[in-house]
Amino acid sequence: MSxxxxxxxxxxxxxxxxxVAAQRIGDTPRSTAAHSHARGQLLGASRGLLTVGTASGHWxxxxxxxxxxxxxxVHSLRSHGAFAGWSVYVAPHACDVLPxxxxxxxxxxxxREAVMRAATWSDAPHEEAQTRIAGxxxxxxxxxxxEPLGLPLPRDPRLVRIAQALADHPADNRRIDDxxxxxxIPVRTLTRRFVAETGFSFTExxxxxxxxxxxxxxxxxxxxxxxALDLGYDSISAFxxxxxxxxGVTPTQYFSASNV
Numbered sequence: 001m002s003x004x005x006x007x008x009x010x011x012x013x014x015x016x017x018x019x020v021a022a023q024r025i026g027d028t029p030r031s032t033a034a035h036s037h038a039r040g041q042l043l044g045a046s047r048g049l050l051t052v053g054t055a056s057g058h059w060x061x062x063x064x065x066x067x068x069x070x071x072x073x074v075h076s077l078r079s080h081g082a083f084a085g086w087s088v089y090v091a092p093h094a095c096d097v098l099p100x101x102x103x104x105x106x107x108x109x110x111x112r113e114a115v116m117r118a119a120t121w122s123d124a125p126h127e128e129a130q131t132r133i134a135g136x137x138x139x140x141x142x143x144x145x146x147e148p149l150g151l152p153l154p155r156d157p158r159l160v161r162i163a164q165a166l167a168d169h170p171a172d173n174r175r176i177d178d179x180x181x182x183x184x185i186p187v188r189t190l191t192r193r194f195v196a197e198t199g200f201s202f203t204e205x206x207x208x209x210x211x212x213x214x215x216x217x218x219x220x221x222x223x224x225x226x227x228a229l230d231l232g233y234d235s236i237s238a239f240x241x242x243x244x245x246x247x248g249v250t251p252t253q254y255f256s257a258s259n260v
Contacts, residue, residue, distance in 0.1 A: 030083035059150025
């Protein structure tokens with residue numbers, strides 16, 4: 001398991017600074033066991049994908065999005081590939097105007113820049129300018145649009161194995177029969193349980209995993225043509241149609257909005 005982004009005592013502190021922020025860029029994947037703390041936590045990736053587990057489910061979250069975890073909610077984390085991410089911990093008394101259940105949100109350029117600034121602060125009491133930035137962070141968490149963009153993971157260990165493999169390599173075009181054989185599960189059982197445990201068919205889940213990776217690649221500045229080909233789409237128009245059907249806008253429009 002990975003070491004904490006901040007000391008447990010800081011995460012458990014009800015007093016002290018309104019927000020405590022941390023940023024880390026590593027060469028190895030990050031994994032944390034289920035835990036909770038007194039402060040609310042907003043966590044996100046600078047690149048790549050994160051799987052975040054809560055009592056209400058597991059979600060695969062792309063860069064440019066973040067997950068809000070209210071105080072005392074049990075959660076875990078796993079990065080797909082080397083970890084590059086950030087986290088901000090909000091004092092319990094400041095969470096009364098923030099969501100009381102875990103949720104995903106699309107981050108703004110303002111929020112990301114404010115968090116990066118806060119990550120450079122010491123544990124000393126906030127100065128006047130720092131207090132204003134901390135207030136901006138809380139206001140952004142409160143006002144940013146919530147999006148049901150997470151990807152629920154199944155509970156069956158065999159399906160989890162398939163889902164995590166697809167999250168790591170969403171362009172894998174193996175047929176459902178091949179995946180069933182790989183995971184040692186009957187095809188009919190795989191089909192039935194995928195829907196029952198995630199709300200998506202196997203095909204829909206894989207398509208959504210590709211969407212997660214597409215958002216990551218867009219955030220990195222990858223051209224749409226390259227994304228479509230790398231994710232296994234037959235044509236650029238097919239990829240754009242899927243994107244618009246799911247999110248209501250084209251890839252370029254969506255990513256432009258995320259940088260507002």
